[in-house]
């Protein structure tokens with residue numbers, strides 16, 4: 481999990497006015513969790529820049545090479561939106577990968593030549609070499625999304641001390657389950673925690689009522705009642721549980 485340090489907070493201080501503007505916009509416009517919505521916008525922007533400029537930028541390449549793994553979602557995205565320019569990106573990653581494997585092979589050979597030779601000793605050498613061949617954990621793009629989410633959430637938790645931000649929050653969708661939980665874990669202000677809990681309960685109570693209404697209107701006795709918001713209650717609930725802003729135009733298979 482991403483853990484902010486002092487450098488990160490200094491960086492955050494410089495960015496705060498921009499983040500506030502993004503959050504304020506998201507509280508008005510986002511169909512779901514404002515944090516997930518801005519993260520999605522930022523990810524889209526980052527991908528646009530990646531394809532324009534960053535695919536061969538050395539600092540970006542080094543950062544990817546540090547944990548060279550792609551989650552399924554981001555691998556699909558590169559396949560869908562990528563082009564031949566990615567040959568440079570992946571050439572770099574393959575060169576680095578071979579260096580790591582070469583180091584591993586050298587280690588292995590040394591282990592094999594060492595005396596007295598044993599399987600245990602050989603495996604020891606092999607595992608030592610694996611530090612240069614890190615596990616396929618932590619997609620770089622997912623990690624960037626997580627960092628952006630934590631930054632936004634930290635600013636929102638501060639802003640919720642102010643009355644006008646609370647009013648803006650009240651008319652928004654509110655936080656999704658993941659960001660609500662993270663917010664409750666991170667906030668140092670009891671009044672903000674209380675406010676978030678009250679708000680979450682109010683929203684869930686509304687959903688509960690809408691589900692009751694939905695099932696009531698399924699009944700033939702009430703079938704002539706006009707249909708309303710309760711028809712979308714399951715979609716609202718889905719947004720609350722979703723780990724990220726759902727794609728508005730998912731392709732049906």
Ligand SMILES: [Zn+2]
Nearest residue numbers: 513516656659
């Ligand atoms: Zn969220």
Ligand SMILES: [Zn+2]
Nearest residue numbers: 551554619622
């Ligand atoms: Zn990812």
